[in-house]
Amino acid sequence: MTIVVATRVLRFRHVGIMARHNYLVAAGIVGVAGAGILNPANSLALGLVAIVFLTVIGISLSFLDLKLPQRIGNKPIPLISYGKMEKKQLRKVNMTIENLLGQLRLNGVFKLDNVENAYFEATGKVSVVKKAEARPVFRQQLNLGTKMACPPIQLVYDGKVIEKNLKRLALDHRWLEKELQKQGFASPRAVFFAALLENGSLYVCSH
Amino acid sequence: MVVIAITDLWQFVLRAVGVGGIFLTVNIMLPRRTSGLFAGYDLMFLWLFGGLAAAPLVNGSVELEQSITAMLAVLACHLSLSRLALYSTTAAKLITGQPVLLVENGKVIRKNMRRALVPAWMLLAELRCAGLSDLSQVDYAILETCGRISVIPKSELWPVTAGDLGIKTSPVVQPSLLIEDGKILTDNLKRLNYDVQWLRRELSKQGVARLEDVYVASIDGHGQLCFSYKD
Incomplete structure (x- = not known):
């Protein structure tokens, strides 16, 4: 305990x-x-x-x-900068080449020339910054416009309405029941889980 | 009973403070790789350190000095093992083990799976965690020395990159931190040939009245400032 x-x-x-x-x-x-x-x-x-x-x-x-973040030595240590491995730093942190390659693989890097920078973070993890042309295409690059990003907000769990979230969204029970009825549920009690998604639609799961 | 020796609460508190001090020093001295768990021995040493540091709190007959000596010995062991692995590949093989190829060119290597004691369900679980649904999507899977499995999907399943589409990109430049928790990091400012006046001016353009109100501010390679308030 x-x-x-x-x-x-x-x-x-x-x-x-x-x-x-x-x-x-x-x-x-x-x-x-x-x-x-x-x-x-x-x-x-x-x-x-x-x-x-x-x-x-x-x-x-x-x-x-x-x-005192600076004082305890929490700065990231560069292992690869501008595509070149930093031998001195690798030695200093006792990292073998196999260690480094393994960490890069775990970060999804299969082609070494794709790496712009790699850092040894104070948390013990290796972080990788890929070269711009090796990154997945962003929506911005294809001029796709912006989307709203927001984590789903839980409204019902195990048949019980989560009042706090409903209130925060300035919605009421009537709205919720109407939305649930649209999807064929009589009341929140018939629902295991419901959440509001960022596009305004309601995700509902029955018991 | 050993416990009686430290029933005196004050002595216990003193011990706890001592142990806290040990934790702090060890925290600074401990090699970064231990918490990255690059190999099995990193894990063992790390837990050993914790156990040794806490020992004076558990057992009254263990003195702080004993615990410190033991930890120094263990630290020396860890450092010498890491150094040895660094300068000799044979030693590295013995100390950290070698990455094991589990899937090669889409074919599972049963011999290696057996040798590494990895059952099929574990491999499939790791594939799913890497976002792949099926063995047919895998080109390579490698059991790393840290015990995690890295997965290389077949090239037709790689995400499309800007390079693939011939989209022009500007080079990635790492941002530098300029303010942290309201404190200006003058070293970083100087390195980039900026000064505090400039920072104040630029941030006031974006509506910041007092630099002390800023929690973090950073500047990216294109000179774009980015900040977040304390509250």
Whole structure:
């Protein structure tokens, strides 16, 4: 239970693990929890206190990250600049050529001459910027005009209307029921999931 | 019972602060590749570090110094292994393993699948995660040393690029950060031959009254400013 609470308090970035200390703290918490299970001599209360302290440490390190990003050395390290590999930097970060090629493949790069820049991010991931002519065609390049982009907004889940979202959109129950009836549903109760899409249409799924 | 030794809460708090300090230093010293998990040993070392750093909180008989010594030893191991892999390809093969070809020219290599202990369902799952629905769409699939599978689709399924259509493109130039959390990054400004007055003037053209209100501002290669307010 404490582990679950700790992961919630540590915020999302811990689950996604973004920086080195996120790993460290996670490993520490698991270590404490594991020791508590293996050794009955370690009292449960003490283990809990230890996890609480580790959580506090994790949060303060994340906070430091927020306040002194430059100081903790979070700058991206260029591995490829303007199509040329940076041998010195690769050596410095202990990355073998196989490591680099593997990371490029995982980034969807199969042709090395397509890479303009590649960076070693502080999160440990390699990011790739492809050359302009090697990028997928953008809508802009074909003069296709703009579209509205917006994540779907949930309106119904498991038969219950999500009032907050409905209100935010300045819509009411009457509108929702009318829209649902258009798609053959008697009421929100008959619907498992409904969401408003960016083009104004309603996506509906029955139970 | 060892626990009694640290029932004194103050001592425990002191230990926790010490452990926090260890975490901070290790965080800075730890090689970047560990959190990138390029090979199995990166993962093992990373969890080992966390366990060692937290040890003084679990067991009262473990002193901070012991934990620090152990971590330094482990760090030295990690660094020397990485260095060794860097300078000798044979060592690299032993330490990090080699990428394994699972699919070649659209054909699954059963021998390699077996050797790498990858069942067919796992390969198909990875293909789906890469956005491909079927084996017939795959040209190459490679099991990387980090345990993920990279997939190269057949060329007829590659997205159309600007180059394919002969569309003229301007070179990609990376943007530089000029303001972060209200603080002006003078180094970046100087490097691009701009000064604070210029930044203030340009941003005020876009309606910014105070630079302190800006959360991030960056400039792209074409001199286009882009910013976001704090609130």
